[in-house]
Amino acid sequence: MVAAMQSRTPTTPPARTGGRPRSATADAAILEATRQGLVELGWSRLTLGAVATRAGVAKTTLYRRWAGKSELVVDAVAELFDELELPDRGSLAADIEGVVLQFAALLGRPETKTALMAVVAESTTDEPLRERIRQSIVDRQKRLVLAGRERAQQRGELPVEPDPSAAARTADLIFDVIAGAVVHRALVSAEPVDEEWARRFTLLLLGGLAAAAAQT
C-alpha cells in the first residue's frame, strides 16, 4: 500500500534504447525557474515562455516534457513537499503541533500559496491532474498524519481500530480536518498559523479524538 517513491518523470518515460539522454540539469533549472516565476509573477501571470527564458532553455523543450502549466507547477512545488518530516516529539499533542507547523511552513511560502489552490482548481475539471496532485503532494502530507497516528497507537494514546475499513475512514477524516484547517487558516482567512494557533487547534482536535475513542 506504500506508494513506491517513483522518480518524477514528466511525461512519457524517455525511451527504451540509445539516443541523446534528457538533460537532468535542464530539468532542475526548469523546476527552479518555475518556482521563481511563481514567486515573482504569481500563478496567473506565469507563462511557459518566461519559465523557459529564465531557465535558459528553449520553449519547445518544456512542451516536450510537460503537457501544460498545471503539470509543470505541480512537479515544481512537489519537490518542496519532499522535505516533509515528522520527528518524534514524544506525545501525540506535540506531534500534531509538529504536523501543523510543518504544513504551515510550506503554505507560508509564496510559491506554494499561489500554486496549490490554482492547481486544485484546475483539477476539478481534469481528472489526471487530480491524480498527479494526489500522488505528488497530498499523499506526501498524508504520510505525516499516518505516521503520527501510528506512533500514538504504539504509545497507547489512541486505540487501534480492528476494522481496516473503519480505520481508513478515520484516518481520512483526521487528515482532512488537519490539512483543511491549516489551509483554510493560511489561505482563505489569510491569518498566520503560528504556535499559539497550533496549540489551540491541537487542544481542540485532541479532545475530539479522546471523545471519539471513549465512545468506541
Place this chain on the structure above:
Amino acid sequence: MVAAMQSRTPTTPPARTGGRPRSATADAAILEATRQGLVELGWSRLTLGAVATRAGVAKTTLYRRWAGKSELVVDAVAELFDELELPDRGSLAADIEGVVLQFAALLGRPETKTALMAVVAESTTDEPLRERIRQSIVDRQKRLVLAGRERAQQRGELPVEPDPSAAARTADLIFDVIAGAVVHRALVSAEPVDEEWARRFTLLLLGGLAAAAAQT
C-alpha cells in the same frame, strides 16, 4: 461589528446624477452567463468574451463594470452563497451537521468547485480581491457558524467566553476547522461529503469542543 449587507456594486458606484442608468437586467444576465460558463468550461477556459456573447451583451460592457475575471466570478458565485441558512435543529450536534451539509451542497456544484479555489489562488497576490472574497463569500459562511455557536451558548451547550478577544479567536478557529475540513474533503480529497461523513466529523468536533470547554 455586523457587516452591512451592502448591495453588490461591481466597480465604482454608478454616479451621482442623471444619465442612462445601468441595466439591472444585463447585470443578472452576465452573472448567470458567468455561472453557466464556469459549469461548461471551467475556470481556466472561461473567457470574458464568451461570457459577453452568452449574456447577449457587448464585451466592453463587462469591462465597464468589473476589473477582470476574478472580480466577476466572485460576484457570480457569491449570489449562490446568499441562500445559506441555518434552521434551528434543536441541538448543537444537529446544527453542526446542518452547517456542514450546507457548505457541502454549495461546494458540490460545479460552478463553485472550479471557481472558489481559483479566486482564492488569485487573491494570494491581490489584496483587494482577497477583501472582496472575504466580504462576499467567507463572511456569509461565517455567519452560519457564529449563529450556531450563539444558539448553543443559549442552550447551555457551550460556555460563554467573557473575554471578547478570546471569544473571537475561538470562533475563528472553529470556523477554519469546519470550513477547511469540508473544503479539503470535497475539493482536495475529492470524496463525497455525505451524511455519514458529516456525522463522524460532528462527533469529532463536538468532543473537541467539550474538552476545550472543560479545560476552561
Place this chain on the structure above:
DNA sequence: CAGTTACGCTACGACCCGTAGCGAAAGCCA
C-alpha cells in the same frame, strides 16, 4: 430641449499559446 451616462459595435496592438520544421549536439552500438 440640452446634458449626461450607458450601451453596442468595430477595430486594434500586444501578448501568449502550442506546434512544425530545421540543423546541430550527445549519447549508444557495431
Place this chain on the structure above:
DNA sequence: TGGCTTTCGCTACGGGTCGTAGCGTAACTG
C-alpha cells in the same frame, strides 16, 4: 570510426484572448 537515435536550440507561424479606443446611438434627468 561511422552510423543510428533521440534531444536540443532556434525560428516561424496561425489562432486565440486580452484590454482599450473610438464612434454613433439609446435612455433618463432637469
